[in-house]
Amino acid sequence: MDIVVCVKQVPEVAEAELEVAPDGSSIDTEDLVEDINEWDNYAVEEAIRLKEAHGGSVTVVTLGDEEAEDVLRRALAMGADAAVLIDEEGFEGSDAFGIAGGLYGVLKDMSCDLVLTGAQASDDGWGQVGLILAERLGLPFASLAVDIRIDGDTVFVNRELESNTQEKVALPLPALITIQTGINDPRYVSIMGIRKVRKIEIRETDREELGLSEKEVGFGGSGLASRTLSLPSAGAGAEILTGNLNEICEKTAQIIRERGGVA
Amino acid sequence: MAEILVLVEHRQGEIREITFEMLTFADAFAAENGMKVTALLPGAGVSEMAGRLENACDRLLLMDSPELAACNPEAYLAAIEKAVGEYKPLLTLIGHTAAGMDLAPPLAARLGIPLVTDCLDVSWNEGELEVQRQIYGGKINENLRMKPSERYLVTLRPGSFPVSGPRAGAAEKVTLEPPAWPQFRRRFLEYVEAELADVDITAAEILVSVGRGIGKPENIPLVQEFADAIGATLSCSRPVADKGWLPKSRQVGTSGKTVRPKIYIALGISGAFQHQAGMKNAETIIAVNKDARAPIFNVAHYGIVGDLFQVIPVLKEKFS
């Protein structure tokens, strides 16, 4: 079966101290390491496992700058067979519809039995591109998958709901599924592994080649007029509470009430 | 008069909390901007749930059809498409939940309307829709202004809005005929419950966490009482789980779980690196430790240098 995985390269911010540009338009990404979006990494691993179990091929697609090639190489080292890079030039200011449009431009001509994407990206956290893409490709879909099982032409998906509950659904192939974290244990990608796949050619394409106009993608196609970023109110280092025992507990209780919504 | 359409989210006959949050918000929004609030309740056998929504909106749309029994997005899409087509709301609100995330993007794509997800606040300024969100895992706030449009679709983050009591005035009930259903491709099979054996600490809003400083398992009930008093869940650091004083499912840290509660209270936890990694992104961290130089104080927001066995009883009293 042919599987396509859509991935995104994002900056790793878990332990970084972020700074916003003075005009509030973007954050300073200079010192940040870029890596594959965590959700997408799970999706790639899932695709490789499905390929190992059912045979076929895995193609990874991303929309980004030339650095995004690292993410594709990583996926190839994990076991993907082919990769496509859509140059992000021309897509600046896109919203999810624009990104999905770019991906659609590539996927519509590909044979896909299954399309996987991460449920959301760790930078913008929209959670939209996957299912918009499904709608455009006319594929049945399911989001937030924590378990996938393929049986002939049907794929059984366990979706993660809240409160420890899951929902089990069945979809006919071809289908699109967005992946939730924790679905599997992504394998390690060694440096040697990446070196071994450096000769695999990555197909490159762009907005023009895909025949997408400025009204469909980029700022022109986006529903957003403007975006302003700001830092939430800061708090650094523990404030050691002082006073006698009763005073300290009083202050603590107040904090717990305010911050925890406790009566 | 412009309309706000709120999708009622329910599961197995229960209306979910997010619905009431959205309705409360919609109410305030409508009042501010002179709009009407319409709630859409698609489902199978909705009359009982409808009863609970009588004083929650201006108009209540009911669509009762067996195809809407489980939350099948294909059916819901058709249902919402019909409602939007007929009532032409300016703003449609859906919860940013597992169900909502399955619905909102394809709906927006099908209807061709702008979509913003996981919003913390929405406002209407001189004919422009503005939303507040967070990006980069909550580290940066984002304010988005939308281009002018006839319709907007917004999903709201659960827990962002309080729930108010019922408003005066009953809703106008309207029954909506189901649309012509398409051929469904997706099939709902069943709900799968996780073992009820133990609590999922990652879902808790307040965690009271014990470390080696607890000394012995016999001391844990004392802390449990405090946790109960503030509606918190008990968790622990690795040594406690290793010794079996609490089940491994309660362990916070690199080899346990990563948690992001609203409040994390660390009792007798030194704050070793592996533990810090599992809890340092909690919104408010309060640490109690005898050692003023315990690393936990580097990551906590508030610290108490003292004996947890002295602090906890007094603190518990404040909540009784």
Place this chain on the structure above:
Amino acid sequence: MIPSRPLFWHIEPVWLFYVMAATASAVFAYGTLRRLFVWAGGVRNGTPFFSRESMKRVFLDGILGRRMLKEDVAAGMMHLLIFWGFLGLFAGTLLLGIHDYLFRFLDGTVYLVYSIFLETAGMMLLTGLFWALVRRYVQRVPRLERRADDLIVPVWLVLVVLSGFLTEGVRLAIQQPSWEGWSFAGLRVAALFPSSGSLVSFYPVSWWLHAILSLAFIASIPYFKLFHILTAPVHLYVSPCRPVFIPADEKGPEHHYLFHDFIAFDACTRCGRCVEACPATGAGEPFSPRDFLRWARPSPSVFPLALSVPEGERDSCGDSLMWHCTTCGACLEVCPIYISTPDAVRRARAAAVEDGTQVPTLLVDTLEKLYKYNNPWEASKKNRNRWAREMGVTDFTKTKKADGICYFVGCTTSIETRAQGLARAFSRILGHAGIPFGTLGKKEPCCGDIAFRAGEDGLFEEQAEACLDLFSRYGVEEVVTSSPHCFHTFRNEYPAFCRLSGRPPTGISVFHYTQILERLVKTGAIRFKKPLGLTVTYHDPCYLGRHNGVFDAPREVIRSIPGVSLVEMLHHREKSLCCGGGGGRMWQEEFDSDPKMSEVRIREAAATSAQVVITACPLCLIMLEDARKTSGLEDSLRVMDLNEFVAMALDLADENKEEI
């Protein structure tokens, strides 16, 4: 009559014997060739074929049994009896063959000496075998296993020897040569048989019995751990006795093991000395070097052997074995034939890392952090030299030139809060002694040790290249490290890396800070005045002591401080017990047992009644500090790095640290 012994006396048909011998040889050859094919599949280790050191080792440890006698004289003696006994009998048979087929010389006095020689050898072998059986089955020495072949093989050999004496005895009883007194043992046997006619017909029976038993024994050698007869000396010869870095290449996993690893797998006789020495086994973990070697040994065919785990069983129990090893080298220290399990483990890890699916999750995270942020601790480079900036330490990347010794701080010391104390103290001491030094600031990469021990050779190469680039760019000539791991890697792995990748030599001389401190004390650059009045013990870090032989420098420093009395732990110097942090274990809690290795060690420290445990490695510092708390020793014992201790003795106390 001239003393001699006729060949095939009263034995018919002789051709049957030759057929049996040929069959036995064929079976032996087949078994041996099979293993040789496996060996040939291993990567060459680049050591020269002829080496005087190797020959010395074979002689001292193989022939004279030096390593076997070490620590266990009884075992050594027992084995020497068997070894020389067997060798003697083997030589005897060889000489007999030469005598019968090439030229006669075993006549007369020569024959008499030969007789005594054989008798003695036979008795030695018999004594040794009985002793061995007693040790294994009566004394039940814990490290010895009691599997089927452990019993069958020695008993079989006993039967071979006894049948030999029996045959000889019967022959002497029949022939009654005048020189029979020279065959003293056979004589005893002969006395049991009254001379009679039936004895003559019994003799061939006994002879054939002995022939069959012996030939069967020889044929079976390659199929049991008996093979060590041949493989042990070979391994003694080829073992490099030091880490061997072969750069990772494009070949598949089966080429990960070096050819001497394959020999090691076949040479291990499961004596269990490594099991006794291994700290992981001692702490109760489901791992021992012996288990690993058994798991790793490739089984070339279907033949069910007692020595190797059948293919099906291999994966389930063994896959996680390789991750337990801390690479401390305690096993290498005691192995009679110098099998280096840490090296074999490393290569097994290299195969797993390349495959990617069997790597423990915590290690995956750690290696990925290392790749992206040059440190295994956190996903950020920002904090790397925060401690140094706060103290105003010179940053060579800012001054653009290394004026003074380069202090390579290391990942753990730079980032982990407790370990930073080491760096601060060392900086103060150097400042106090007026030694110019600097660091590589935020640009300091990881030395690559963690990647190397985990088998991620590609990542190691990247870190190594980064380090060497910085060293050459800023003209660094002298490097001092906080961590013995960095010290070891710079000193041992980097030169090999440079050689094999065609780079020029490293150009740096590497020291561990304990050596610098020793130098400062000896030259009088630092003098201790205040007597401390403390009893201390010193924990030898594996990578400083055992792997690199630095035992005395830190002790000299401690002894030069007045009012300090140094008590040694039960396991010290080469026998030091690993703290459990090496080999990537620091970041892999999931393999810990109860008690943890670190807890076992801290209790040993507490048993000395010392007030302070001094260590010289940031990983040991963190592990022992943690163990001290989990073992409830917080009030009775302190853990300090040697720098902190020296700084305290010099009154250069750190505001951040608590005083005694």
